[in-house]
Amino acid sequence: MWATTVLLGLCACVSIVNSAGVYEHLYTSVTSFPCTRLANTTNLIGCTSSKNGDAGELWPIQSEADIDDFHNHKSRTAKIIVLSPSLLNAKIINKLYSESKIAGFIVSPTGNDTYPTSLSLEEEHPNKKYGLYPNSTVVWNPKGNTLSYDQIHIPVYYIPYTDYVTEGVLEKAKSNAHTDGYPKWGARLSSWMAASGPTSTCLRRTQCDPLGGKSTWSAIGGSIDQSKDIVLLVAHLDATALFHDKAIGADATVSGKVAAIVAAKALSQAYRSYGPFNKQVIVALFDGESWGYLGSKRFVRDIQSFNCKQRGATEDVCLDPYSISMAFKDIQFDKIDTIVEIGMVGNLQTTGGNTTLYAHTDNTKAPGSSALPAFFQAAGQSLNITVNDVASSHSAAELPPSSVMSFLLKKPIKSVVIAEHSGPYTNPYYGSHLDDFKNINSDHVTRVAQLIANTVLTLAGSSSSNVSIDANLTSQLIYCFSNSFHCDLTDRYLGGGLPVYPTQYTGVWNWGSVSAQSKLAHDVLFDVTKSNTTNTACSTASDCAVGADCIAGNCTYGWTHYHDALSIGLDFDYNGGGGYIENDEWDKNGATWTESRWDSTVLEIYQADSPSSELVVLSFGVVITLASMLTVWAIGRYYPFSRS
Amino acid sequence: MTFVGFFGCILLAFAPAFSVFLLVISRNAQLIILSIGGSFFWLLSALLAAIWWYIIPPLRTAYPWIIICSIIFQEALRFGFFSLYVRAEKGFIAERERQTASLTSHPDPLRANIAIGWGAGVAHSLVSYVTLLWEYSGPASYFSHNCSVSIFIVMAVQSFCFIVLHMLWSIIGYEGFVSRNPIKMSVVVLTHLCASFLTMLNMASCGAGMSMVVILTLGVSAYTFYVCRGSRVYHVSCLPCFNCTEERQK
Numbered sequence: 001m002w003a004t005t006v007l008l009g010l011c012a013c014v015s016i017v018n019s020a021g022v023y024e025h026l027y028t029s030v031t032s033f034p035c036t037r038l039a040n041t042t043n044l045i046g047c048t049s050s051k052n053g054d055a056g057e058l059w060p061i062q063s064e065a066d067i068d069d070f071h072n073h074k075s076r077t078a079k080i081i082v083l084s085p086s087l088l089n090a091k092i093i094n095k096l097y098s099e100s101k102i103a104g105f106i107v108s109p110t111g112n113d114t115y116p117t118s119l120s121l122e123e124e125h126p127n128k129k130y131g132l133y134p135n136s137t138v139v140w141n142p143k144g145n146t147l148s149y150d151q152i153h154i155p156v157y158y159i160p161y162t163d164y165v166t167e168g169v170l171e172k173a174k175s176n177a178h179t180d181g182y183p184k185w186g187a188r189l190s191s192w193m194a195a196s197g198p199t200s201t202c203l204r205r206t207q208c209d210p211l212g213g214k215s216t217w218s219a220i221g222g223s224i225d226q227s228k229d230i231v232l233l234v235a236h237l238d239a240t241a242l243f244h245d246k247a248i249g250a251d252a253t254v255s256g257k258v259a260a261i262v263a264a265k266a267l268s269q270a271y272r273s274y275g276p277f278n279k280q281v282i283v284a285l286f287d288g289e290s291w292g293y294l295g296s297k298r299f300v301r302d303i304q305s306f307n308c309k310q311r312g313a314t315e316d317v318c319l320d321p322y323s324i325s326m327a328f329k330d331i332q333f334d335k336i337d338t339i340v341e342i343g344m345v346g347n348l349q350t351t352g353g354n355t356t357l358y359a360h361t362d363n364t365k366a367p368g369s370s371a372l373p374a375f376f377q378a379a380g381q382s383l384n385i386t387v388n389d390v391a392s393s394h395s396a397a398e399l400p401p402s403s404v405m406s407f408l409l410k411k412p413i414k415s416v417v418i419a420e421h422s423g424p425y426t427n428p429y430y431g432s433h434l435d436d437f438k439n440i441n442s443d444h445v446t447r448v449a450q451l452i453a454n455t456v457l458t459l460a461g462s463s464s465s466n467v468s469i470d471a472n473l474t475s476q477l478i479y480c481f482s483n484s485f486h487c488d489l490t491d492r493y494l495g496g497g498l499p500v501y502p503t504q505y506t507g508v509w510n511w512g513s514v515s516a517q518s519k520l521a522h523d524v525l526f527d528v529t530k531s532n533t534t535n536t537a538c539s540t541a542s543d544c545a546v547g548a549d550c551i552a553g554n555c556t557y558g559w560t561h562y563h564d565a566l567s568i569g570l571d572f573d574y575n576g577g578g579g580y581i582e583n584d585e586w587d588k589n590g591a592t593w594t595e596s597r598w599d600s601t602v603l604e605i606y607q608a609d610s611p612s613s614e615l616v617v618l619s620f621g622v623v624i625t626l627a628s629m630l631t632v633w634a635i636g637r638y639y640p641f642s643r644s
Numbered sequence: 645m646t647f648v649g650f651f652g653c654i655l656l657a658f659a660p661a662f663s664v665f666l667l668v669i670s671r672n673a674q675l676i677i678l679s680i681g682g683s684f685f686w687l688l689s690a691l692l693a694a695i696w697w698y699i700i701p702p703l704r705t706a707y708p709w710i711i712i713c714s715i716i717f718q719e720a721l722r723f724g725f726f727s728l729y730v731r732a733e734k735g736f737i738a739e740r741e742r743q744t745a746s747l748t749s750h751p752d753p754l755r756a757n758i759a760i761g762w763g764a765g766v767a768h769s770l771v772s773y774v775t776l777l778w779e780y781s782g783p784a785s786y787f788s789h790n791c792s793v794s795i796f797i798v799m800a801v802q803s804f805c806f807i808v809l810h811m812l813w814s815i816i817g818y819e820g821f822v823s824r825n826p827i828k829m830s831v832v833v834l835t836h837l838c839a840s841f842l843t844m845l846n847m848a849s850c851g852a853g854m855s856m857v858v859i860l861t862l863g864v865s866a867y868t869f870y871v872c873r874g875s876r877v878y879h880v881s882c883l884p885c886f887n888c889t890e891e892r893q894k
Contacts, residue, residue, distance in 0.1 A: 022776050026784040055783035183787050183794075606784030609794050614649035617797055621655025624804070628663040636667060 027188070027604040030169065032106075033245040033433075033501075034603075035156040037193035037596040038211070039202050041569075041586075044195060045148070046242075048596070049104065049155035053190030056080040056103035057608060058173035061087065061096070069177075071099065077611060078103040080187045082173040085109060085434065086116030088242075089145040097154065104155040104189040106603070107243075108170050115434050121147040121242045122431030125401070130292035130591045132365060132405040133398050140400055141431070142424045148242045148431060155189035157603050158243040158433060160501065169605065182610040189603055195596030203580055208594040210570055210580060212509030213238065213287035214324060215295035216522040218264060218529045218560035220281040221271035224330040228280040229337035231460045233452065234403050235260035237521055237565075239435070239504035240290040246433035247505035250440040250482035251420075254504065255346030257285050257521060258477040259449040263342075265528035266453040266467040278461030279337060283529075285521055286403050287565035288506045292591020295565030296406035302563070303331045304410065310575070314546065322511055322572040327561040336413050338372070338459055339404045343419035344427055345448040346440035355447060356386045360417040362399050363391060365408050372416040372459075379454040379465070385447060390422050418452065437482040442475040449474060477524065481517065490516070492552050493523040508595050509566045511574065522562060526551050530558035567592040650781045653796055657773055657803035661766050664811065668758060672751050675759040681725065682763025682814070689721040690714070690771060711840045718764075719833050722814070725760065726821045753818065754878045761814025765807035773803045791850030798846055798854045805861040809839060812861075812868045819877045828871060835864050 035047035056078035061067055063084070070081075078101045083092075085107055096102055109115075120143040128136055159169055172185035194207040202208040215237060235256040239249020248254070264283040271277065288294030308318035308326060318326050348355040357380070359373035373389035380387045391397040399405065404415040420426055429435035450469045457465045480487040485498040498516050507515045514522070526549060536555040538544050544555035551558075566572065569586040573579045586592065655662075669675045693714040697703055703710060736750050751759070777796055785794040813832045820828025839860055845853030872878050 022779045026779055026782070026786055182792060183785065186783055188783055604784075607787055608783055609649065609785040611646075613794075614646065614652060617652030617656065617800075618648050619652075621652040621659070621800075625655050625659040625662055628659040629667065632660075632663040632667045 027606050030159060030603045030605055032601075032603040033158045033160070033243040034189075034191040034601040035152065035158075035242050036191065036244060036598065036601075037195050039195050039197070039199045039208055039594045039596065041199050041592050043198055044151050046193070046596075047152040047154065047156045047191065048193035049189050049191045051192045053188045053192070053602075054078075054080075054103040054155055055186055055188040056101075058082055058106075058169065058176050058185045058187055058605075060170060060173035060177055062170075063087075067092070067096070070096070073177075076101065080104045080106060080189065082106045082108050082170055084116075085119055085432075088119060088121065088147065088432075090147045090150050091145075093147070093152065093156075102154065104157070104187070106169060106187065106189070107156065107158045115429070115438075118143040118428035119432040119434050120144045120425075120428070120430045122240075123149060126431070127290070127292055127401050130297075131401055132362075132408050136398055138398050140425055143428060144431065148240065155191045156242070157189055157191070158246060159603070160246070172605065182613065183607040184610075186606050186608040187603060188606065191598065191601040193596035193598050195594070199592050199594045200582060200586075202594060202596065206597075208596045209508035209510075210567055211288060211291050211506055211593040211595055212294050212564070212566040213506040214514045214518045214522070214562040215284065215286045215288075215299060215565045216518065216525055216560060216562055217282060217284035217299075217328075218525050218558070219330075220264065220267045220283060220529060220559075221276060222531065223559055224282075225276075225280050226330060226332060226335070228278070228335070230280045230282055230331065230335045231456060232336055232339045232407075233260055233263065233281065233283045233456055234296070234339055234341040235285050236289040236403065237285040237287040237295065237504070237518060238290050238506040240431060241433045241435070241505070243433050244505040244507075245499075245501060245503050247503045248433065248436045248482050249431075249504045250435050250437055250478070251344050251346035251427040252430050252435050254478060254481040255344060255440055255445050255448075256342040258474055258481065259342050259345055259445050259452060260285060261477060261521065261525050261528065262446065262449040262470055262474050263453040263456065264525055265473065266449070266469050267456060268529040270453075270457055270462055270464055270467045274462055274464045277457070279459070280335075281456060281460050282331065283525065285525070287515075287518055288509075289403055289565075291506065291593040292567070293403060293406045294506070294567055294591060294593075295563070296403040297568050297591070298566060299328070299563055300333070300406045300410055301568050303328050304333045319574045322564070322574040324511070324564055325561040327559075328563055333411070336407065339407055339413055339415035340372075340452065340456060340459070341402050341404050341415065341417045342448065342452060343400060343402060343417050344425065344430075345418065345420050346445060347427065348420050348441070348444045348448075349426070350444075354384050354386060355444065356388060357448065357451070358388050358390050358419050358422045360397065360399050360402075360419060361389070361391045361415070362397060362408075365399075366404075366412045366415050368412075368414040369416060372414060375455050375458055376416070376418065376451065379451055379458065382466075383447060383451055383454070385451050387418075387451075388422060394423075418448070437478065440478060440482060442478050443471075445478060446471045446474045473524075473528070480520065485516065489524065490520060493520055493527075495553075506565065509564070509572075511564075511572055511578075514562065518562075522560060523551050526556065526558045526560035529560055530556050532557055646783070647781055649785075649794075649796070650777060653777055653780065653800040654774070656797070656800040657769055657777075658766075658807070659804060660811075661762065661769070661807050664758065664762055668755060669762060672755070675751050675755060678729075678751075678756055678759040679763035679766075682760035683767040684763075685721045685725045686718065686764035686767040686810075687771070689717040690767075692721075693717045707844065708841070711844075712837070715833065715836050715840060719817075719836065722764070722817055722832075723821055723829070726818055729756070729760070729818075730822065752878075754815065754872070757814040757818045758811050760818075761811035762807070764814065765810030768806055768810060769803040773799055788847050788850060793851060795846060798851065801854050802843060802846075802857050805857045806839065808861055809835070809864055812864045815868055815878075816864075816871050819871050819875050822877045823875075831867065835860060 037046040037048050059079040060082045083105050122144040123146050124139045124141050124144045176184045195202040236253045239247045239253035241247040286295030310320040312319050359376050361369035363370040376387040402417045453467050480489045485502045534555045538550035538555050541550045548555040548557050569592040571581040571583050573581050780796045817832040842853045842856045
């Protein structure tokens with residue numbers, strides 16, 4: 001008996017040691033980005049695989065003609081489709097899925113790295129129901145195919161072109177299609193998402209976490225002078241895409257926030273050179289704006305009414321209700337005089353040396369706004385920038401989807417949105433992974449920053465209206481946010497250790513942690529608007545004296561703060577174990593998005609045998625077993641084994 | 645591949661093991677004990693080989709030397725087990741003479757050695773094949789260079805052969821051990837080395853290793869018939885020996 005036990009034990013040990021090595025020979029995992037699952041208050045969107053992943057043979061579909069070929073192919077084995085990004089829309093995905101046995105999709109660029117003429121997986125009017133015009137008929141994003149908001153029942157993965165494996169996967173799919181024989185190349189996509197129901201269900205079952213992050217804002221020049229009116233300069237901090245890890249949003253978001261940060265640096269220098277402005281300038285970058293204006297809505301709610309019942313140890317934090325910083329208490333909502341929002345400004349219309357920008361206002365919802373474009377036009381003259389007043393040429397003009405809506409929903413405030421488009425978006429890749437560094441012009445962003453800085457100085461009543469712009473900072477920031485997180489600025493401020501591929505996706509809200517892109521924006525904004533840096537080395541803010549933050553390894557004094565970007569329908573229960581409480585805003589606010597939890601996501605490539613060969617092996621096994629029985633029995637005729 | 649292929653390979657690899665167990669070993673309780681003993685000694689040799697592999701770092705990637713060392717351990721323990729068995733045999737015989745009625749009859753040496761070899765062969769295939777085969781239950785397979793036959797099928801055929809070979813080696817080896825015949829003993833060691841080195845061809849070629857192991861198995865089978873025919877150890881009978889009626893009558 002003990003021998004049997006030892007025998008089984010040894011077998012188990014050896015099997016564990018062996019299996020690890022064999023698995024790596026059979027499956028090659030590929031750098032890839034999954035489409036994941038989100039939930040809102042009513043339904044689920046995004047993709048999921050089955051619990052153990054979905055596997056099939058690779059098959060290329062790179063053009064409309066390939067779709068017909070595929071339907072003629074009539075194969076019974078499950079397929080993983082290697083899809084060209086240009087075909088990434090709900091119509092094609094649903095058609096393929098409903099008519100054939102498809103286990104998943106891999107989106108892989110065609111070998112020569114050419115982009116389709118347009119690809120937007122967003123809504124035609126992004127965030128319409130959360131904004132100022134819930135019944136609008138305006139189409140801001142005509143190329144949008146809303147795939148990001150569909151529920152897809154199979155896994156969808158993206159393989160970046162820059163990865164050397166990409167072409168390999170496409171070539172393997174093509175070799176499958178061109179040869180009849182086996183072995184064929186297969187893929188297994190594992191991205192099982194735990195979320196089983198809309199937000200309130202999956203939060204209760206702890207299968208998901210609310211989307212959100214940390215907004216960041218900075219008072220230019222010094223601590224807030226509460227007697228002054230406020231000029232607020234606003235931009236989005238986050239972007240989205242079907243593949244969240246590739247939500248680069250170069251034009252959609254990076255252009256605007258970089259222009260805002262660079263303008264903030266110029267404004268801060270002007271403040272120091274020429275003295276205080278007549279109005280208080282505040283620069284705010286809102287996180288989670290792609291998901292129903294999470295950051296700006298909470299910011300507006302908090303500066304209107306926030307009653308802290310329990311302060312944290314550092315006095316700046318409030319524990320009940322939770323807020324990472326209480327500095328916003330110095331901002332009086334009623335003092336906000338003007339809001340300037342920088343929208344998409346990465347790729348301007350250019351004729352000769354002259355570029356064109358558009359100033360969007362809505363004088364009905366925000367009386368007094370129609371006077372604002374003139375300030376930009378005046379500032380633009382010396383910069384060769386033509387600023388067109390959109391409202392003057394369109395009757396009943398609406399504001400494009402923007403953060404100012406969160407303010408205007410509460411109170412009419414003079415506001416303007418500066419953007420590269422007059423009507424529909426000119427960005428062909430809005431809300432897709434293709435909105436990358438090739439879709440943005442650093443020089444244009446610098447020029448916009450210059451225009452914004454000059455105009456804001458005028459609006460704030462500074463004695464100067466011309467400042468110098470740090471064009472180098474613009475290109476550095478654009479490189480970091482849209483090309484590679486491995487850059488000088490992340491080394492300096494975040495200490496490295498980040499993934500290569502930058503993403504502007506807001507991620508899930510966490511009371512104590514800040515996403516890389518949010519921290520980079522905060523730290524750079526802090527650094528360019530700071531009062532002074534001490535020589536005290538630090539690794540976190542807790543190493544520094546009260547009031548100072550740890551920026552680039554030194555304790556630094558400044559007026560830049562974080563602010564939570566979490567749905568106003570949810571309260572974080574800091575004292576009650578870290579859950580979320582649905583408050584009375586819950587029903588009114590559909591923007592309570594949550595992201596499903598998952599264990600791991602992996603895309604593996606392998607070689608597969610034909611399904612018929614399995615049956616051959618099985619029948620061969622049965623025949624051989626019977627034959628050996630017969631042989632042993634026959635030998636036993638000469639040598640009677642069974643005799644006792 | 646799926647479980648269909650998985651079970652196909654299991655049937656293919658263990659066909660001789662199933663048949664011999666069902667038709668020979670299961671008929672006698674002592675044979676079952678002997679087969680467990682054979683497995684246990686084979687596993688001990690694998691354990692010793694693993695320790696040896698671990699304590700000598702240069703050996704870890706030198707595959708030919710790993711094979712040689714591992715076979716030295718396997719054969720040393722095989723003959724170690726034989727010497728134990730021979731001692732026990734004397735006791736069994738004494739016991740049988742003293743006490744006429746025993747629970748199960750004492751098996752003759754040929755069947756006993758088939759059981760010992762069966763145990764070693766099954767342990768060998770369980771450890772070196774089934775643990776790898778488990779990965780085959782997923783969608784992937786593995787193909788050696790320019791080969792359209794999965795390596796798992798190639799290895800199933802080899803496992804089939806190794807189970808048969810272990811039984812044959814046990815028969816030849818015991819005969820050589822008892823009759824102090826160095827040729828028979830070295831045939832066991834050399835053919836074992838040969839078969840093991842042939843498995844190294846699996847990664848490089850398609851089926852060459854497999855077919856040569858099959859040929860080797862047929863050769864060793866023929867040699868076993870030759871050994872049995874003139875054997876005094878297996879005096880009870882000789883396998884299809886059509887011209888040894890005299891011996892049988894003795």
